[in-house]
Amino acid sequence: AQTVTQSQPEMSVQEAETVTLSCTYDTSESDYYLFWYKQPPSRQMILVIRQEAYKQQNATENRFSVNFQKAAKSFSLKISDSQLGDAAMYFCAYRDAGNMLTFGGGTRLMVKP
């Protein structure tokens, strides 16, 4: 079974600074998708960014970018110019050719004004 590991239970960043959240995964597949989801307190989970494993170029979405290292099975999320609204739980997730997303345990991000 695939596993997704987020080794940082909590992270803190100063407003306007940059922070990187780590994620590693275990798979024997070559074709799969990776996602970062954001879950604000008492709010629904929303997609932040996704990466197709066959694409070598790292995905970017405005202030959010990923560092995808396929050989190392690593998928980190970089948030630039952090804002107070970025404070949330962040979950890394994996999907292969099947239909199920496997989530990591999450990283709580705190943003200091």
Added chain:
Amino acid sequence: DTGVSQDPRHKITKRGQNVTFRCDPISEHNRLYWYRQTLGQGPEFLTYFQNEAQLEKSRLLSDRFSAERPKGSFSTLEIQRTEQGDSAMYLCASSSGLGPGELFFGEGSRLTVL
């Protein structure tokens, strides 16, 4: 259609009672998922439907849990003879199944078993 909706948002029940949660997916999505999330943890997969067919079921889903999607639209998740360990947030998500298969989540139904 504004997204995935779940009802009720919060349910408090006594141990041994039955509870049912409802999920209305995004209308054009044929795939529907149920996940369970406990405090401070990532969501755990429970079950998955494509249209009305239940195609996958986690080992986490004991015999007390049953899910249906009778007409391929809304879904219900029933928990019979609830236990304190069932206390969690139950998340529903839907997907079109195209491309990366991004899941769109509802706000969840929080269950508290006393």
